[in-house]
Amino acid sequence: MKVLSISSEAFPLVKTGGLGDVAGALPLALAARGVQMKTLLPGYPAVMKTVTGLTKKVEFDNLLGERATLLEARYKGLDLLVLDAPSLFDRPGGPYVDANGRDYDDNWRRFAVFSLAGARIAAGALPDWKPVLVHAHDWQTAMTPVYMRYAQEPEVPSILTIHNIAFQGQFASAIFPALGLPPHAMSVEGIEYYGDVGFLKGGMQTATAITTVSPSYAEEIHHPQFGMGLEGLINARATSVHGIVNGIDADVWNPETDNHLARNYSAKTLAARVTNRQAVAARFGLDDDDSLLFCVISRLTWQKGMDILSETIDSIVGMGGRIAILGAGDVALETAFLSAANRHKGRVGVVVGYNEPLSHLMQAGCDSIIIPSRFEPCGLTQLYALRYGCVPLVARTGGLNDTIVDANHAAIISGSATGVQFTLTDTNSMLYALRRTFKLHADRKLWVRIQKQGMKTDVSWDASAGEYASLYSSLLSKGK
Ligand code: ADP
Numbered sequence: 001m002k003v004l005s006i007s008s009e010a011f012p013l014v015k016t017g018g019l020g021d022v023a024g025a026l027p028l029a030l031a032a033r034g035v036q037m038k039t040l041l042p043g044y045p046a047v048m049k050t051v052t053g054l055t056k057k058v059e060f061d062n063l064l065g066e067r068a069t070l071l072e073a074r075y076k077g078l079d080l081l082v083l084d085a086p087s088l089f090d091r092p093g094g095p096y097v098d099a100n101g102r103d104y105d106d107n108w109r110r111f112a113v114f115s116l117a118g119a120r121i122a123a124g125a126l127p128d129w130k131p132v133l134v135h136a137h138d139w140q141t142a143m144t145p146v147y148m149r150y151a152q153e154p155e156v157p158s159i160l161t162i163h164n165i166a167f168q169g170q171f172a173s174a175i176f177p178a179l180g181l182p183p184h185a186m187s188v189e190g191i192e193y194y195g196d197v198g199f200l201k202g203g204m205q206t207a208t209a210i211t212t213v214s215p216s217y218a219e220e221i222h223h224p225q226f227g228m229g230l231e232g233l234i235n236a237r238a239t240s241v242h243g244i245v246n247g248i249d250a251d252v253w254n255p256e257t258d259n260h261l262a263r264n265y266s267a268k269t270l271a272a273r274v275t276n277r278q279a280v281a282a283r284f285g286l287d288d289d290d291s292l293l294f295c296v297i298s299r300l301t302w303q304k305g306m307d308i309l310s311e312t313i314d315s316i317v318g319m320g321g322r323i324a325i326l327g328a329g330d331v332a333l334e335t336a337f338l339s340a341a342n343r344h345k346g347r348v349g350v351v352v353g354y355n356e357p358l359s360h361l362m363q364a365g366c367d368s369i370i371i372p373s374r375f376e377p378c379g380l381t382q383l384y385a386l387r388y389g390c391v392p393l394v395a396r397t398g399g400l401n402d403t404i405v406d407a408n409h410a411a412i413i414s415g416s417a418t419g420v421q422f423t424l425t426d427t428n429s430m431l432y433a434l435r436r437t438f439k440l441h442a443d444r445k446l447w448v449r450i451q452k453q454g455m456k457t458d459v460s461w462d463a464s465a466g467e468y469a470s471l472y473s474s475l476l477s478k479g480k
Contacts (some may be wrong), residue, residue: 001472003030004081004131005039006118008111008140011249012076013047014095017299018246018380019138019163022213025249026468028077029461033469036079038129040121042114043071043084044095051075054082058125063113064180070117070125081126083117096140108171111199112179115143123153133472134158139169142203143179146191149206150181157475160207162200164377165221165228166303169199194229204233208475211242211468213378214399218243226375244468245402246378247461253360253384260360267455270389270448276365283358284324284349285341292321292441295366295390297359297381300329300337305372305395310336311427312434317347319438324366325350326358363388367447368437372424376400382419386454391447392419393437403459407440407450418454 009015011024027037041047048054054071061067068085083089088110093099096107104110117125118141122134133156136144145158173196176186186192191202204210212218218241220226221234234241251257256266263275280295281288294316300306310333316323325337325348334352341350351358359381363369369385371394378399382392386403394400400421407417420440422433441447 001035001133001469001476002129002131003035003037003133003135003472004118004121005037005135005137006115006141006144007039007137008042008095008114010039010041010078013041013050014044016095017163018213018378021248021380022161022163022246023137024078025247025461026465027079028249029247029465030469031077033465035469035472037135038079038081038131040081040083040114040118042089042095042110043082043086044089045092047082048084048090051080051082057081057127060117060120060125063116063120064109064178066113068113068117070121081121083114085113088113108169108175108197108199109178111140111169112143115141116147116180118144119147119151122148122156122158123151132156132476135161136203136207137161138163139167139200139203142169142199142207143191144203145207146181146185146199146202146205150185150190157208157478158206159209159211159471159475160203162204162210162212162221162377165200165212165226165230166375168193168201168228168230170194170201171197171199173197201230201233204230204237209240209242209471210234210237211244211471213243214245214402215243216401217375217377217398220375220398242467242471244464244471245399246380246383247464248380248383248387248459250387250460253363253387255364255388258360258364260357261364262361265364267389267452270451273364273389276361278365280324280362280365281322283361284351285346286322286324286349287346292368292438293366294321294323294368294370294393295362296323296325296327296370297362298327298371300327300333302330303374304329305374305424305430306330306333308424308427308430309370309372310340312430313337313340313344313348315431316434317344319434321434321438322347323349323370324362326353326355326362328353363390366390367441368393371395371400372430373397373400374424379403383459386418386457386459389451389455391437391440391450391454393433394419394421395424396421397424405453407436412446415449415453417450418457419450
């Protein structure tokens with residue numbers, strides 16, 4: 001089964017969050033199920049420099065007036081198609097923002113052109129490979145199903161996966177004429193969105209099926225609190241909406257072989273984690289003792305509940321804990337955490353920035369990871385944490401709800417507990433959950449049981465890749 005995946009990120013080449021992880025790992029997991037997935041990526045500098053052996057496949061001489069070359073290569077198990085369009089993608093900043101963190105003004109055009117290339121491949125632009133199905137991700141590629149719908153060629157089925165419905169690609173209606181779509185596409189059935197142009201909205205309207213990254217989030221986005229203005233459309237398309245939880249790359253995230261750790265370990269040698277704990281303490285300037293060591297590895301934003309966490313830091317220290325925070329995001333939150341680190345030398349440590357190797361070490365050395373998200377489509381850090389014996393303390397929402405078994409009385413008795421869940425309402429709700437975690441940790445035998453139960457949990461892509469493969473098959477058989 002030939003499937004084209006179109007994504008603006010794919011680990012290990014480009015990653016700003018969970019989307020990159022998923023787009024990088026899913027093709028490998030699907031290969032075992034007879035799906036031959038090619039992944040279309042923009043020709044960012046990191047891609048053009050890192051991938052060797054790129055060969056020219058197609059010249060596009062007019063993608064919304066843009067010239068672009070489609071290149072192909074294999075890279076670490078991924079079959080890559082790379083859209084080389086230097087005026088759009090050869091820039092020194094990130095995939096979406098410039099060196100000062102500002103969104104590129106022409107993001108709409110960059111990703112419209114990129115999405116259009118996807119639609120051309122779907123229509124047979126590659127001489128030797130035509131997909132039977134297209135899988136797009138998030139607003140950046142949501143225009144692919146839109147272009148497919150409004151093209152003259154018969155369509156293959158398409159799936160749009162929503163990794164976070166908060167990011168919608170909404171732009172002023174003035175861009176519409178430059179999108180190369182027929183006038184009637186600027187309508188409720190097309191890409192019109194509250195008088196603007198909505199890329200994600202258009203994709204949700206035109207894709208054959210919509211998936212999101214956990215069953216709970218798939219439910220939640222039917223409601224205004226989580227649907228962010230798109231709940232009406234989700235309700236209208238309810239029978240085409242599926243929730244498939246993310247997996248993780250179990251080779252990249254394996255405490256037995258991970259070379260970012262100070263010491264490798266398994267569920268049988270949990271005591272060896274102490275070496276990693278010491279390395280974390282040294283890196284974050286924390287006391288090296290036996291107290292409960294929390295960590296945070298996150299974008300520092302309101303969505304992630306980081307404002308609420310910052311209000312509980314003094315209490316964490318007061319209860320005798322330590323906390324290591326790795327993240328970047330809102331300047332006010334970065335400042336709040338840095339000032340907490342100043343107030344509590346040896347108890348609170350902060351590294352502002354994005355650091356993949358350090359994130360591995362933290363999962364291996366910390367006792368518990370705190371994830372107090374207000375909403376969380378799936379979340380990956382709790383899955384890594386399960387695998388590394390770092391007990392997740394999570395808000396009961398979205399994928400956090402689906403992947404962590406709360407250590408309530410029944411779950412402790414049955415041995416199924418893998419973490420702590422709480423309903424995030426205010427600072428007090430978080431304090432209560434923290435107190436509960438301290439109590440569980442004080443019973444070291446119970447704590448080890450919870451760690452081991454987490455490490456036993458299957459967080460690989462296996463089951464979820466099976467669900468995607470079944471969805472692909474069902475869409476193909478419906479089209480017949
Ligand atoms: P989101 O995609 O909403 O940011 P996820 O939990 O789905 O949240 O994915 C976040 C990914 O980014 C995880 O792989 C996590 O380890 C990683 N990550 C987040 N912040 C950092 C950071 N500061 N340094 C290293 N990795 C980070």
